[in-house]
């Protein structure tokens with residue numbers, strides 16, 4: 020199949036950047052979206068041009084490294100699919116694709132389609148952990164966790180931190196990401212101890228990093244490759260209210 | 268916590284003030300509906316016999332409005348700054364027209380409110396029918412005639428219908444949003460809250476519009 024691409028090219032964070040047209044020729048429908056870009060890049064290298072810079076690592080949908088906005092939708096048109104797992108058979112011959120980086124003030128573009136998602140690390144550093152005394156490994160089954168709670172914690176823990184939620188949010192808000200981390204830990208006994216401090220610190224850091232506030236549009240849920248639900252944002256709100264009520 | 272600056276705190280201010288205003292919207296149309304039974308003057312006269320309720324209510328509403336507008340503006344500015352560059356192609360999957368235009372429907376409601384108060388509370392827009400200076404046969408302020416005479420003008424009725432549509436859109440997003448902000452949602456309740464919010468918003472729009480439309484159509488005179 021042949022495609023027309025409009026790809027965002029930007030030399031550095033200081034360069035204003037622009038969309039550049041490329042033709043992707045003889046693309047196999049079995050290729051992933053990133054493999055399609057690899058083919059385009061090989062063509063560019065042969066012509067002596069700078070290849071398109073984009074992020075990827077595992078290419079099997081588990082690491083959260085990849086992510087571009089395809090025709091206005093982070094990770095492209097397929098639900099619950101990372102860009103690396105999106106195959107070209109979901110596009111039609113002669114399609115025109117606009118490929119842009121994740122956009123938000125907190126995610127500055129480094130080059131082309133690569134953005135700096137370090138702001139997520141700062142949110143995690145502010146409270147996305149539990150404190151434990153090191154020493155001997157605790158005995159198995161000393162801390163029993165009801166299946167129901169474990170399931171919810173695991174659902175939240177599915178977040179791979181790719182940043183698609185921020186990219187999709189009209190407010191550039193990191194609420195779904197933060198909510199997934201807060202909920203994941205608050206569901207488990209090890210995480211409950213610091214839950215109040217955590218939710219306050221992480222939401223505070225979210226603002227400090229330049230993310231917007233949540234307006235409950237739920238665009239994040241629609242694009243999340245792991246299907247993280249906005250019920251976790253409600254849970255974050257509950258955790259926050261609880262923390263304020265108990266004065267922590 | 269009284270003047271929150273956190274992401275969730277500001278939203279809770281929006282939710283609590285929005286819900287107070289929405290409750291007033293419900294109370295207001297319930298009271299106004301006495302017009303259909305030609306009992307508006309009696310209702311208003313009875314209401315004003317409760318000065319503590321009236322003035323207490325006005326104070327609460329004023330505070331709710333001030334905080335709602337203040338935090339709504341702060342949130343909008345912050346959110347706008349957090350997304351400086353738009354995409355060349357924008358596609359919304361779940362965000363509604365109502366939700367994305369919350370600030371604009373809010374501004375419309377705010378501007379309308381100023382006009383509405385000048386018209387029916389301060390009664391300065393049409394002194395010829397001002398109820399406070401034109402009592403009815405029983406010596407009560409003739410609110411009924413003031414309202415009916417006003418809405419007979421198609422322009423005024425039109426302004427009301429358009430402004431009520433803006434309020435309806437505002438609530439279409441606002442009701443469900445406020446419950447999510449309070450954290451009162453899970454996977455099962457979210458769709459129910461959304462649907463209930465939509466039904467309530469549309470019902471309020473139709474209910475409010477019924478008054479100017481009934482007057483224009485000559486059913487209420």
Ligand code: HEM
Pocket residue numbers: 233234235278279281282284285286288289292335336339340342343369370372373374376377378437438440441442444445446448
């Ligand atoms: C009687 C009039 C009004 C009612 C009943 C009302 C009700 C509501 C409700 C229930 C919400 C949802 C709160 C939440 O998201 O948690 C809301 C949000 C909002 N309102 Fe109003 N409102 C009114 C007037 C206004 C006015 C005059 C403005 C003008 C600035 C305004 C601006 C906003 C904005 C910007 C939001 C969304 C905040 C966000 O980004 O999340 N509203 N309103």
Ligand code: FES
Pocket residue numbers: 074075076077078079080081082083084085086101102103104
């Ligand atoms: S490259 Fe790892 S999730 Fe896509």
